Amino acid sequence: MVRSPTFSPLYQQIKALIMQSLGQGEWKPGELIPSEVELSLRFGVSQGTVRKAIDELSNENLLVRRQGKGTFVATHNEARAHFRFLRLVPDTGEPKYPESRIVEFKRLRLPADITRLLELKAGESGFVISRVLSFNAKPTVLDEIWLPLGPFKGLSIEQLNAWSGPLYGFFESTFDVCMVSAEERIKAVSADKTQADLLGVDQGFPLLYVERLSRAFGDKPVEVRRGWYVTDNFYYKNELS
Amino acid sequence: MVRSPTFSPLYQQIKALIMQSLGQGEWKPGELIPSEVELSLRFGVSQGTVRKAIDELSNENLLVRRQGKGTFVATHNEARAHFRFLRLVPDTGEPKYPESRIVEFKRLRLPADITRLLELKAGESGFVISRVLSFNAKPTVLDEIWLPLGPFKGLSIEQLNAWSGPLYGFFESTFDVCMVSAEERIKAVSADKTQADLLGVDQGFPLLYVERLSRAFGDKPVEVRRGWYVTDNFYYKNELS
DNA sequence: AAGTGGTCTAGACCACTTT
DNA sequence: AAGTGGTCTAGACCACTTC
Incomplete structure (x- = not known):
């Protein structure tokens, strides 16, 4: 809800925050990250905004979505x-x-x-x-x-x-x-x-x-x-x- | 609103319809295609659904969005x-x-x-x-x-x-x-x-x-x-x- | 001022997985 | 049944372009 002084879209800010957590090892490769609902509460934005951030990270192969299961950190230790x-x-x-x-x-x-x-x-x-x-x-x-x-x-x-x-x-x-x-x-x-x-x-x-x-x-x-x-x-x- | 018998998501069906129009030359390279609102009326779906279809086509370099102007058919006759x-x-x-x-x-x-x-x-x-x-x-x-x-x-x-x-x-x-x-x-x-x-x-x-x-x-x-x-x-x- | 795409929200329902 | 991501809607407002 709160606009940052950088004027970048909210979902980009959320994306940056998620990347930061990934870079700091809060969630390790192969692990499950919090659900979209949890993240939306944590960041104080709507689920749709979190979703758009995760969409991009998923397109960039940093995250992997699995319907019904959750969203996982991508890992090189996987056949795919x-x-x-x-x-x-x-x-x-x-x-x-x-x-x-x-x-x-x-x-x-x-x-x-x-x-x-x-x-x-x-x-x-x-x-x-x-x-x-x-x-x-x-x-x-x-x-x-x-x-x-x-x-x-x-x-x-x-x-x-x-x-x-x-x-x-x-x-x-x-x-x-x-x-x-x-x-x-x-x-x-x-x-x-x-x-x-x-x-x-x-x-x-x-x-x-x-x-x-x-x-x-x-x-x-x-x-x-x-x-x-x-x-x-x-x-x-x-x-x- | 109407579910097709193929069970593919609506926005995929819309995407296919837009690709069909592109393939048949209804809109030529470099030209402006109808606005998201027009397309949503034409196909009888919400603007968000048209949007998601165009998002994918834009990622695949078939369409180019320009804020304030509209969405254009990609062309090879352009510097970009x-x-x-x-x-x-x-x-x-x-x-x-x-x-x-x-x-x-x-x-x-x-x-x-x-x-x-x-x-x-x-x-x-x-x-x-x-x-x-x-x-x-x-x-x-x-x-x-x-x-x-x-x-x-x-x-x-x-x-x-x-x-x-x-x-x-x-x-x-x-x-x-x-x-x-x-x-x-x-x-x-x-x-x-x-x-x-x-x-x-x-x-x-x-x-x-x-x-x-x-x-x-x-x-x-x-x-x-x-x-x-x-x-x-x-x-x-x-x-x- | 009007029209376009871009962002954000809230809520509904679906499909899939696990318990 | 409950939780997850996936789809779809409706409506609001913003940013940019054109008239």
Whole structure:
């Protein structure tokens, strides 16, 4: 009922409040959030206004509505989320989740291009993970994953090896870092010697190069990922509208 | 007020009716459609129900709302639509619309893979257009555009050469074919001799290969496009959420 | 001033899930 | 039966555009 001094619509303010609660961990991934009626009482607005806020958060994949049950915080540890950030599809047959093999794990001072993307000060420390993803034992993706130290304090290679499933599910369960959106920049490149060896192709083989900047709640950038994809039997799928 | 026998929500039925009017050309791209109040009277439902139908169509980029003015049919002949289906962005600097040069135009019997994608009978006729897109006189994209004969009857190379701007705008103005969605399959490949010559790169140079199936109203497939992109100074941009 | 889309409310009823 | 999200309505007022 009360108009805020910012003049943004009420439902946007409610949306911001809900996002704040999500970011502060009041409701964790996979959990049930309060019902629309409860939230409308808590915020002192009508149910319809809460509804519109939740509608948008649901469209942005932050929340998931289930009729009769309630509204849940989205999680990467669910079958339905497994292909949200993995757009690689086999030319024939169904999408399948790959196996992961960690090639390298290091703590180090991050290079300048990474700190710039992650909005850190030059020279700050972090981690880099190299891994190979394989479909049916066929190496297909070489990933280089750059992380800032802060949110991932205590990350170890033992943890990584013990985890099977989406890395974003691991980040969410272990570090309360929930990936919410990402921007990808895609190019075609030639495989260098190292890449060719790890992926089992010839040097110079054309690879799909995918550079991703991922963001957590509050649009905070928390991961830079560089992927090299072998696309003779797979393709990157994108829907336009 | 009246429940249809299909049991789909009212606003979905209204949405379908509006899409039907769009598909039949009752309202053309760029035109103003009737106001929400008018539509609610016409369909015998409340304004809120019409509103929800238009909300979805607006999210799907079929309609554009403008406060105080009304709701308009989306068009490709507008600056805001120019980069909806062109995701190529320069590494540095602002997106810019390319110049197009037609390399080849032919009427022919379509190959089997094209007729299958376009859901035509084997051996049906159509057109193929080859063109090169250049940014600041630098050839960057080689496109091969396959069209069915039916919707594009009368298409000629003179028309194509006379048109500057997005091809989808031309299709919309000249043939009432409005592209509404598309699915892209992206790979990395090596340039063959022909492609290398047209794009001014060496044979074997890595190219981004983009195969697109575009659909008009009613999800009717009406174009297959194969593009080879030079990505040493450009990237394909994609947002995930 | 009149017309448009945008927001907000209150209340009714439906469909689904759980108890 | 009770609680949840999903749909639909009717009416009020706001913000923007045009006349």
